Amino acid sequence: MEPPQEFPFPFPAYQIQKQFMKELYNCLQDGKLGLFESPTGTGKSLSLICGALKWLIDHEKWKKQELTSIIAEIDNKIKNCEKPSDNWFTVQTEQIELNTQRQPLQDKLNAFLEYESEREKFKKIVESKKAARTKTIGKIKRQPTTKFTESNKTKEIDLDVCDTEKDLILEDALSNSESSEEENTEEPLFKNTKIFFCSRTHSQLTQFVHELKRSPYSQDISVVPISSRQNYCINKSVKRLKHISLINETCLQLQRKKTTVKKEKDLKKLKTASSCPFVPGDQKLLMAEVLTNIQDVEEIVQKGQENNTCPYYGSRKSLQSGQLILVPYNSILHKSTRDSLGIDLKGNVLIIDEAHNLLDAIEGMHSSIITGRNLLHCYSQLSQYQKRFEALFSAKSILHLGQLSFCLKKLLTLFGATTRSHPKDEIDKTVTPKLYKIEEFELLTEIDTVNIFKLLEFVKTSKLIHKLQGFVEQYGNSIKINEQKIKKSGITEFLNSIKNKDTSSQETASIANVPDNNEDQTSNPLMAIVSFLECLKSSCTDGRICVLPGTTIGQGIIKFLLLNPAAHFHDIVRDARSVVLAGGTMEPMSEFIDQLFLMAGAMPDRIMTFSCDHVIPKENIISNVVIRGPTGVEFEFNFHNRQDTKLLDELGRALLNLCNIVPAGIVIFFPSYNYEDIVFKHLDKSGIISKISVKKRIYREPKLASQVNAILEQYAHSIKNPQSPCNGSLLFSVVGGKLSEGLNFSDNLGRCIIVVGLPYPNIKSPELQEKMKYLNEHVKPDAGNSFYENSCMKAVNQCIGRSVRHINDYSTVVLLDKRYRHKVKVLPQWIQRSVTINDSFGSVIGNIAKFFSAKRTKTV
Structure with missing residues (x-):
């Protein structure tokens, strides 16, 4: 198929948007692996939507035409065979062969046509239900509350604790299927081509749904948002568990409790939940709602509640008929999650948005941390669980539980601890990282003596995590852990040590659920242990294990680090028709090519890249690299100079000058929270903060995510409603913090972005050194140093990207450090075109004053 000359768009498209859509169309058609960079504010989401959906519709039409034309050719051949001929046997044989070829093609075409008509059928279901609902709306609205929440109030409480002890005993053989009984497991004759659109967070996917609704395809495409049970579940008794693994297992457990009529009366007497009241429910209606109207997760949950049916299974069943499937990162990048959700990438397209941190995301997702506290608590729970029910376990279960306990014991030895230790016992100083x-x-x-694969399979099939959680909830008050030993010395201690040991043994236990400041007692430590053991299944070259002893045994950390994210991307590259990584700042693209695509087995000729300029005019952005401050002190905020008072004073003077000439909002980024705190305290002590406060209201980025919105609202309010003599606000932020990605400082919120220093990661970190060593050995000799440099500049580029968000926006970027003069080539292309390297601070002030003066004149 040739790319179209015009793409449907909700408004006249910019030239770069047309180019983006054309290149994307070609990428999908040719089955390429694409890297697409489009600066934030250039309509990237809409370009992705319109380019990809145009290809999808054209591709499906082409498939239908191809099927029709092949069948027509066979029909012509059959007609020719019907002409009189002397060799009737050959003719008959040929006819049979042609009919044999034609039948599967006709069946496929019929399935195609049936799929096309399915959307209309779903629309009729929704319309007829709406008509019926208007008559009985009061009754329907009352059903979810009266039928379930009130009458089943006792069931909700008794879900995990009143089903007697039978529910706590391990099961030897359970189905691993994630699906409910009603799900159709038959392979369909026709599979439509799907586009899987993936973004990092639930909120980003919600924003994407709003963009979809604005697009020209809002009435033509079936969109299915896939999410976890945690987001979709409407059963309050399950959702209250909070932990995703427990929610999953409890959901599946409830479905296994489906009862016969005979058992129903007995269960009612016991007041136990027999099954989830929302499964199956009217799944057909919910599927119709999902597939005919573009909706986000919250809207589908609301529909599920209205129809008294499960949104999680409704969305999963809709997946087969959906065209555009919206999924969060972990649903795609985890193979086991993909399989459990029924996501099949074979022949389909995967688009990953906001992909600039994809390598880090894969590494983080497949890395794991456990603490000494996890190990001790897990061992205590496990040993007491086994002691209570051992007589009821099979020999196989006892064997595997013994192996798991063995692993926990051996992991504790890394901290010089035993199973009798207490989390608050001090770690011997000889134990080093x-x-x-x-x-x-x-x-x-x-632990090489244990078959980890079989052990993990046992944990999964026996539902040990779920059973242990139930045991802890039911018997928490009687579960004991070892009490901290108080070290004593001297003659008294010696005399006590040779007394009858019975007196001391009575004091070796205390209640396990005594509150601890560091960890919620309701959490399940086994989940963390299992996650860590899963990591040990990785290839030996792909990861490392870091042991970091803390002050106490409980604070000790064992960490699995994934060094090769491509190991978990191999299946995606192999199976998908096309993979597109899109982002606002994708440079350096070589990192994705070398560390992801090529190491995942892709051929170089399958990889393509596309990068477009910003839509804003060149005169709307200026960038300044500042080498020295107002009094001539050089700016070099490296680790050694960061507490230099002369440098901090010079930084204060520079900020004061900038605040005097920049209107509205200024956002300043520091390399770390620690350095932001050092600078702020110094400037406050030296009186600079009070001087800046005359012109700008000052705010600081909070460390708690829950406080971010409040600070941003206050920051925006003081810009929109300045109190004279103030003309705006100054926001102290951190590179890589909560404000450096995903947030918009458009228009007056970000008239100037200042970056202080270069945010290099700690080069002495053993984890970073191991990563660099791995890259040097497996990618190319200098890959480790490139990774170190890129880690810094990618973070800087994300901060710069906060400045301009649309075609009429304008802003300035100020880079305070002399080392930036050697980094111009790795800045975003749209910034490079306006960079000025300033040897004197006066020229910086002159450039910026002239820039804002021109903007004021233009607006007047």
Whole structure:
């Protein structure tokens, strides 16, 4: 198929948007692996939607035409065979062969036509239900509250604790299927091509749904948002569990409790929940709602509540008929999650938006941390659970529980601890941080004697996590852990030590659920342990294990680090028709090509890149690299100079000058929270903060995510409603913090973005050094240093990207550090075109004053 000359768009498209859509269309048609960079504010989401959906509609039409034309050709051949011929046997044979070829094609075409008509059928279901609902709306609205929440109030409380002890006993053979009984497991004759659109967060996918509704395809495309049970579940008794693994297992457990009529009376007497009241419900109606109207997760949940049916299974069943499937990162990047959700990438398209941190996201998703506290609590729970029910377990269950306990014991030895230790016991100072390869770690801890694969399979099939959680909830008050030993010395302690040991043994236990400041007692430590053991299944070269002893045993950390994210991207590259990574700042693209696509097995000729300029005019952005401050002190905010008082004073003078000439909002980014605190305290002590406060209302980025919105609202309010003599606000932020990505400082909120220093990661970190060493050995000799440099500049570029958000926006970027003069080539292209390297601070002030003066004149 040739790319179209015009793409439907909700408004006249910019030239770069047309180019973006054309390149995307070609990428999908040719089955390429694409890297697409389009600066934030250039309509990237709409370009992705319109380019990809135009291809999808054309592709489906072409498939239908191809099927029709092949069948027509066969029909012509059959007609020719019907002409009189002497060799009737050959003719008959040919006819049979042609009919044999034609039948599967006709069946496929019929399935195609049936799929096309399915949307109309769903529309009729929705319309007829709406008509019926207007008559009985009062009754329907009352059903979810009266039928379930009130009458089942006792069931909600008794869900995990009143189903007697039978529910706590391990099961030897359970189905691993994630699906409910009603799900159709038959392979469909026709599978439509799907586009899987993936973004990092639930809120970003919600924003994407709003963009979809604005697009020209809002009435033509079936959109299915896939999310976890945690987001979709409407059963309050399940949702209250909070932990995703427990929610999943409880949901599946409830479905296994489906009862016969005979058992129903007995269950009512016991007041136990027999099954989830929302499964199956009217799933057909919910599917019709999902597939005929574009909706986000919250809207589908609301529909599920109205129809008294499960939104999670409704969305999953809609997946087969959906055309555009919206999924969060973890649903796509985790193979086991993909399989459990029924996501099949074969022959389909995957678009990953906001992909600039994709490598870090994959590493984070497949890395794991456990603490000494996790190990001790898990061992205590496990040993007491086993002691209570051992007589009822099979020999196989006892064997695997013993192996799991063995692993916990051996992992504790890394901190010089035993199963009798207490989380608050101090760690011996001789235990130092160490980094191991997987095989070294397994040999050292002796867990190589355990078949981890079989052990994890046992944990999964026996539902041990769920059973142990139920046990802890039911018997929490009687579960004991070892009490902290108080170290004593002297003659008294010696005399006590040779007394009858019975007196001390009575004091070795205390209640397990005594509150601890560091960890919520309702959490399930086994989940963290299982996640860590899963990581040990990785290839030995792909990861490392870091042991970091804390002050106490409970604070000790064992961490699995994934070094090769491509290991978890291989299946995606192999199966998908096309993979597109899109973002506002994707440079350096070589990192994605070398560390992801090529290492995942892609051929170089399958990879393509596209980068477009910003839509804003060149005169709407100026960038200044500032080498020295107002009194001539050089700006070099490296680690050694950061507490230099002369440098901090010079920074204060520079900020004061900038605040005097920049109107409205200024956002200043520091390399870390610690350095932001050092600078702020110094400037406050030296009186600079009070001087700046005359012109700008000052705000600081909070460390707690829950406080971010409140600070942003106050920041925006003081800009929109300045109190004379103030003309705006100054926001102290942190590179890589909560304000450096995903938030918009458009128009007056961000007339100037200042970046202080270069936010290099800690080069002495053993984790960073191991990552660099791995890249040097497996990618190319200098890949480690490139990774170190890129880690810094990618973070800077994200901060710069907050400045301009639409075609009429304007802003300035100020980079305070002399080292930036050597970094111009790795800045975003749209910034490079306006960069000025200033040897004197006066020229910086002159450039910026002239810039804002021109903008004021233009607006007047």
